[in-house]
Amino acid sequence: MPYEVVTVKEAATKYFYIRDTERLDIVTLPSKYLMHKTRVRRSPNTIRRSAFAILYYLEYLEEKNMQITEIYGMPYDEQTEHFVNFLYWIKAGNHTKQESSPKNGTCNAYLKDVFRFYLFIEREYEQYGTLKVLSYNQIVAVNDVGVKRVLRNNAFHGYLKAEKSKGKSARQNEIVTVLQACTNCRDQLLLLLLAETGYRIGEILGIDYVKDIDYRNHVIRVYFREDNENDARAKNAEYRKAKISDDTFEFLMHYLSKYGKILQHQNYLFVNIMGSTKGKPLKVDSVYDMFDRMEKKTGIKLTPHMLRHYFANMRKKAGWRLELISQALGHKHLDTTIKYLDWIDEELVAASNEFYEKHASIFGAEKLLE
CATH class of the missing domain: 1.10.443.10 (Intergrase catalytic core)
Structure with a gap:
């Protein structure tokens, strides 16, 4: 492998670098980005994951005989094709030289880490400009009372379709x-x-x-x-x-x-x-x-x-409110908590039956038959 992730620990802090294995030089841009993530107090596991995502991308560039900053000069279509091909390169297992194929969500996560790296470059070195695939299409929408709302749409639409996976709960x-x-x-x-x-x-x-x-x-x-x-x-x-x-x-x-x-x-x-x-x-x-x-x-x-999922589902069965379960799990968003819970069809039907028993004739449909 032409590159490797190097970890150095000083006191209680871990630092991550990417090194060229042939010249034994530290690769400047990626290593500066990883140092930035350490300084803003990202967890070591998060930085390590980013380091390997960038390492894989550098190996991909090595195969294509390209440099990191060359990508900025590409037209939008070529940039899109470049990053889509990187996704499929990862999907094919080229990053680990193994036959096993990572999940689509994993491939997408690697690319998102690479995009964060490019955004860091753009902030540090304005001369490179911005990646066209990371630009935003903006639409200004005005509601009935005249309030303007800016709708943003990310220009990159090449992510692989992530598999729908629901975490399993322990019994x-x-x-x-x-x-x-x-x-x-x-x-x-x-x-x-x-x-x-x-x-x-x-x-x-x-x-x-x-x-x-x-x-x-x-x-x-x-x-x-x-x-x-x-x-x-x-x-x-x-x-x-x-x-x-x-x-x-x-x-x-x-x-x-x-x-x-x-x-x-x-x-x-x-x-x-x-x-x-x-x-x-x-x-x-x-x-x-x-x-x-x-x-x-x-x-x-x-x-x-799986034990976190068990905790969430046992509290749901005990009648805890969704907000309380979410707080106990330390989730920022209720949508995340909902994914932890096993909502089965029988429960939904029973809940609907109970609702309609208490709220019969909501729309007066019976009068329409008269």
């Missing part, structure tokens, strides 16, 4: 089975907290058992921190709190007692409990490794995200 019996299959109480507590709080895995792994747990009220809080040793972060720089059940709280106290000697040397709730990294904060990759082991052992596939 209670599956959670119980996996809990029983766990070989230590740390993994069991992790599962319990994911299911009872609806927190993201990054939020769970960032919990400080000294500062973030209200032991009197059985409440666990999450805060946005940038200096977590395991790179765990609360998304959207937010603060939330969640109450756990009495049973899970008692299990939490059992865990703290059992691993007290390990935990006393730092403040992270979840740590490695054996091996050379014993006592170090647990990382996301280790959690997914645990879920993989449990799947091989039980035949049940669970993920932290």
